[in-house]
Structures are given as C-alpha cells and as structure tokens.
C-alpha cells in the first residue's frame with residue numbers, strides 16, 4: 038500500500054466527519070448562515086497567505102527544478118484562481134471581498150497556521166508536504182462529493198465553489214503532492230515517517246476544526262481590534 042493510501046485509510050474518520058459537517062452540507066444544499074460565510078472568508082483569506090508562504094518554504098527545501106516549478110505554480114494558482122470560490126461566497130452574502138480582508142485569524146485558524154509552520158521548520162520537504170496535503174485533498178473530495186450528491190447547475194448559489202474544487206486543476210495539485218510525499222516517505226526513516234503521519238492527521242483535524250470555527254464564528258475570548 039502506498040504511504041498516501043495508508044494516510045487516507047487512517048484518516049477516513051476525519052474525512053467522513055468533514056463531509057457531514059453542517060457548513061459543508063450547507064454548501065451542497067445551497068443555504069448557509071451569512072455571518073458564518075463571512076467568518077470563513079475572513080479567516081480563509083489570511084490562511085491562504087500562510088499557505089503561499091509554506092510553498093515558499095517548500096521551495097527552499099527543494100532540490101529538483103520540477104518541484105520548484107510546481108510550488109511556484111501553486112502560489113500563482115492560489116493568488117489568481119483561488120479567489121474565485123471566495124468571490125462566489127462574497128456574492129452570496131453581498132459583501133465586497135475587499136471588506137473581508139486583513140482580519141486577525143481566529144484561534145483555530147491561528148493554530149493551523151502555527152502547526153504547518155512548525156512542521157515545516159524541521160527542514161524536511163516530506164514533512165512540509167505532509168502538513169500541507171490535507172488542505173487540497175479534503176477540498177478535492179468535498180468538491181467531488183457535493184458535485185455527485187447535489188449535481189448543482191449554474192443557478193445553484195455555490196455552483197462556482199463546488200465546480201472549482203471538483204475540477205481537474207485540483208486533481209493535478211493533489212496527485213503531484215501525493216506522488217512526492219510517497220517518494221519522500223519511502224526514503225525517510227521510520228521515525229520521520231511517523232512524524233509525517235502525525236503532521237498529516239493534525240492538519241486533517243484542523244481542516245475539520247476550520248469548518249467548525251467558521252460555523253460557530255469562533256473568536257478570541259476578548260475581541261481583537263482589526264490590525265490595519
């Protein structure tokens with residue numbers, strides 16, 4: 038069994054929990070509380086900044102041009118394409134995207150950022166990828182599940198969101214990261230492979246927690262001023 042197949046099997050409980058989360062169900066059903074959607078977009082905009090920085094770290098840990106090219110392509114993808122699902126959510130709530138940018142990350146998203154960054158400081162590309170992979174992988178499967186179950190048409194309020202994550206471009210991202218993680222895990226020590234598993238599972242947990250954070254509008258106990 039490939040390392041990434043083992044990871045999928047060992048984390049199927051969290052993948053299932055994500056598919057059944059009320060925020061994800063609401064995306065499929067086409068109805069979500071507007072304040073939860075705003076909370077999600079605010080946090081996700083900042084989270085994606087961290088994710089791009091992680092690709093920068095991955096480049097600094099890369100020895101092959103093919104990897105460097107892939108990682109820089111993903112930064113361009115997040116900057117230029119991943120704004121479309123966000124814009125779809127902004128249209129649903131009728132708030133301009135620009136008004137949802139520059140907010141402090143709520144505790145769970147802050148924890149997710151710190152987790153990925155701390156795993157990446159270890160210096161091993163395989164660990165960095167292990168911490169990053171649940172992000173595109175869970176969204177790829179959410180996109181597929183929602184497309185299959187709800188078969189949304191253009192009038193569906195979240196058609197673009199679902200279509201974006203069910204598209205081939207996400208498959209290419211996930212396939213490349215899986216292939217590279219399998220190769221890096223194969224060459225790693227048993228101890229490092231175990232650390233990769235732990236980093237992957239924690240990111241899966243934090244993917245679930247990010248939906249929950251958005252749905253419950255989790256915030257710091259004492260509200261932070263917007264840092265602008």
Ligand SMILES: Cc1ncc(C[n+]2csc(CCO)c2C)c(N)n1
Pocket residue numbers: 081084085088111114115119171172173174176207210244247
């Ligand atoms: C919390 C959170 N998790 C995953 C994604 C999805 N996502 C983020 S970056 C990226 C492309 C990877 O190269 C994908 C698919 C998100 N937007 N927010």
